[in-house]
Amino acid sequence: MTIALADLYQEYIDCLNTQDWDSLGKYVGTEVAYNGETVGLAAYRQARMxxxxxxxDLHFKVSILVCDQNTLASRLEFDISPSGEFLGLPVNGKRVKFCENVFYEYEGGKIVRVWSVLDKAAIEAQLS
Incomplete structure (x- = not known):
């Protein structure tokens, strides 16, 4: 039985949201690349941790999901309160809402490439 890519991705999001770091390797390849740089699974895990x-209060909420056989595009919504600086901005516990547009490439049922763009301008507007 083949699991649909969208279902596999939702399992990955659930893994993040439950902070099940021991299971992350089920969804992410050992040589994963992030925004064009090979970082590997260990560094990817450390960044998420x-x-x-x-x-x-970090929680990944999928608002849009589009995929084909090996590529998935997702729009993630966040409503969070970072404890200090976030993306170089002095958020310091203030609640901010923004989105992330992220693309994933899969090989062998695992994420091997991630391209991510955060809406930093939306955060800046909430801090002014």
Whole structure:
């Protein structure tokens, strides 16, 4: 039985939201690349763990999802309160809402490439 890419992605999002770091390798390849740079699974895991430490109320909410056989595009919504600086901005616990547009490439049922763009301008507008 083949699992649909959209279902596999939702399992990945659930893995992030529950902070099930031991299971992350089920969804992400060992040589994963992020925004054009090969970072590997360990560094990818560390980056996600750091995000949850710095943003206690972090939750990934999928609002748009489009996919074909090996590529998936997702619009993620965030409504969060980072504890300090976020993206170089002095958020310091203020609640901010923004979106991330992210594309994933899959090979062998695992994420091997991620391209991410955050709406930093939306955050800046909320801080002014």
């Amino acid at each position: 750091r995000e949850f430490r710095e943003i206690p």
